[in-house]
Amino acid sequence: MRRPVAPLGALVLAAGRGTRMRSERAKVLHTIAGKALVLWVLDAALELAPERIAVVVGQDADDVRRICERHLTLRDSTPHAKISYPLQREQRGTGDAVRAALPAFAGFAGDVVILYGDVPRLTAATVAKLVARHRETQATLSLLTATVDEPSGYGRIRRGGDRSVAAVVEERDLTAAERGIREINPGIYCTSAAFLEAALARLTNDNAQREYYLTDLVGIAVADGLRVTAVAVDDPDEVAGINSRAELAAVESHVRRALVARWMDAGVTFHDPATTYVEEGVTIGADTELGPNVQLLGRTRIGRACWLDGTILLRDTELGDRVHVRLGTVMTECRVGDDAVIGPFAHLRPGTELAPEVHIGNFVETKKARVGRRTKANHLTYLGDCEIGDATNVGAGTITCNYDGFAKHRTIIGSRVQIGSDTQLVAPVTVGDDAYIGAGTTVTRDVPPGHLVVSRVPQREVPGWVKRRRARATAGGAAPPPRTAKIALAPSAAPRAQVVAQRKVQAKSPNKTAAAKTVQRSSPRPARATSARRGKR
Known part of the structure; x- marks a missing residue:
């Protein structure tokens, strides 16, 4: 029984x-x-x-x-x-x-x-x-x-x-x-x-x-x-038990090959299985293709029909379907919607959430950034502690200035906003829907919806400056001195009465250096210096 x-x-x-x-x-x-x-x-x-x-x-x-x-x-x-x-x-x-x-x-x-x-x-x-x-x-x-x-x-x-x-x-x-x-x-x-x-x-x-x-x-x-x-x-x-580093490496190699083989059987393409590292907690959708030197770590989730170029590292990151991650991209604790394009050489840090069809381009860094549908940041940009609406275009060189030395602050950018290149948004700041920000602008106050904001320095033109510079260089046999160099003037270049007055003030003042500076600031410019700058006015 x-x-x-x-x-x-x-x-x-x-x-x-x-x-x-x-x-x-x-x-x-x-x-x-x-x-x-x-x-x-x-x-x-x-x-x-x-x-x-x-x-x-x-x-x-x-x-x-x-x-x-x-x-x-x-x-x-x-x-x-x-x-x-x-x-x-x-x-x-x-x-x-x-x-x-x-x-x-x-x-x-x-x-x-x-x-x-x-x-x-x-x-x-x-x-x-x-x-x-x-x-x-x-x-x-x-x-x-x-x-x-x-x-x-x-x-x-x-x-x-x-x-x-x-x-x-x-x-x-x-x-x-x-x-x-x-x-x-x-x-x-x-x-x-x-x-x-x-x-x-x-x-x-x-x-x-x-x-x-x-x-x-x-x-x-x-x-x-x-x-x-x-x-x-x-x-x-x-x-077999593990008792040494060599045994650990041997077992890991065996396990890694087994994991890759399991995902290939599930419909995933590995273009170079020997250089692809997939950890045990990762899941990959069918018809996804992985290039060489791809590392998928932690609890990363890859959707269906994604394409990951070579030399990519994803840790604890979720990708939707049909996402293209380009060469050299690093992503940690991110969530990416369907049909997004990331990279090349992008760095997406923890807290990044991208809606479907977002484009994050080369040398763009994000951190705690929520980016709306079809928004693009294609070049050389830092987006930290921010929220961006749909269909916004972020120009090259844009920076969300989120740290004041004591605390982090958020930047809120609406939908359909056009941000010109080399823009700084000093948080906390909000940019309304449909606003335009001119290139080179530093945004320090909220921008109402539909407004244009420009804060760049006015452009100046100096006619004939290049011709005169070249003439001086040719006449002297060498290039003119750098701008930072100070040209010493002979005492005779200043009016005699001015020199005498300056010496009397220095003799009476307990702080000769301060007195000298006071007289120097109040003195008119020498004639030669004035004529040299006449063309710039």
């Missing part, structure tokens, strides 16, 4: 230091395709729909807990499992880590799967296979095994004469004969909560490392005559 299906719990070990990573961060916080190692394992556990999940934390406990909680809030579906984060205060082995999680399973009468937080390629299907086999054989303890060419770094499976599992031996404790065993223990188990609690109480640290090994559970079960089931995995790489 088959026993009833027991509830399922999941335990993720994420407390280790990861010393071989040579990092101050906990190993499980390192990322693959933009996702922390522990989150890959947590997602696999959640797919099993367990009633309870315990993530054992230790090194960087607060950071691990925080990143898990944030990930759970961003998931498309809210997990129904009760999730806790037991703390392993001292790193005394995997058995001690599981022991720290026992309070999380108090009163739990089901099976528990034990997973490692540094095995990111483990799939929910493989864990489900382990659970199903465990229950079919009515085993007390079941574990995954893998046969590999290079077993270094893993505990080995020791089998008895009947080929049943007799023990798991850690690599540090292997005999010379056992080092040739190629069947390894990845450390993934399924057992009843009742056996787990009883067996953990019997663990000892009588080994080379003076640690409590979780692998000793196998020996305890065998010694008690209980059934132990081994389930071989189809792909040994799936259960």
Whole structure:
């Protein structure tokens, strides 16, 4: 008679230091395709729909807990499992880590799967296979095994004469004969909560490392005559743990290729898959084409039939359908409507929201900017902390001056506004609908709807100036001195009475320098200087 299906719990070990990573961060916080190692394992556990999940934390406990909680809030579906984060205060082995999680399973009468937080390629299907086999054989303890060419770094499976599992031996404790065993223990188990609690109480640290090994559970079960089931995995790489930067890079390369292949199967064109980086949280619509060196990061969403030229970085950005992003564009936390054109070499910063059919051109930067439908800013422009209506044209060199040294201020621009080149809008300021702003204008006050505003400096023309300049240069054999140079005048150039008066004032004044400046400012210009400027009047 088959026993009833027991509830399922999941335990993720994420407390280790990861010393071989040579990092101050906990190993499980390192990322693959933009996702922390522990989150890959947590997602696999959640797919099993367990009633309870315990993530054992230790090194960087607060950071691990925080990143898990944030990930759970961003998931498309809210997990129904009760999730806790037991703390392993001292790193005394995997058995001690599981022991720290026992309070999380108090009163739990089901099976528990034990997973490692540094095995990111483990799939929910493989864990489900382990659970199903465990229950079919009515085993007390079941574990995954893998046969590999290079077993270094893993505990080995020791089998008895009947080929049943007799023990798991850690690599540090292997005999010379056992080092040739190629069947390894990845450390993934399924057992009843009742056996787990009883067996953990019997663990000892009588080994080379003076640690409590979780692998000793196998020996305890065998010694008690209980059934132990081994389930071989189809792909040994799936259960490979990460212990070094090199292994991290190798696994990330594998995951990246798999992600690109998945999107190609979904109807996305990659013109150079080897140089395209797509993180795990990204979604891409069918008929979208990606050029070389495109990076899609975070929770970026790309619509259908978009075109992304090469050398583009999008992070946490949403694109509508048929959006064209040109070469060299960087976008972070932006939302873009259908049929928009962005770039080349545009920088769209957080808070940018573009309506459909907007054009943002080369060397344009936006930040906290809401831009209306069919509005264009095609060249060399900064739009920060602003709101722009529909069908407005922003000329080259336009700047919203949003910061006064203390606070940021908003600029409001209406619809159908024409803004000339080299315009500065000093916030806070509002430009009404249908207004025109002349080129070179500095807008400091609100502009009513339909008004023209111009504040440029009046143009001056000096007839014959170039001809005279060239004549002086030819006569003197060299170009005239720069404008900043001061021409010293001989005392005889000024009237004698003026010089005498100046000397008397200097002699009587306690501040000779100030007196000299006063007389100099009140003195008429020399005749030569006056005649030289006569043509400019």
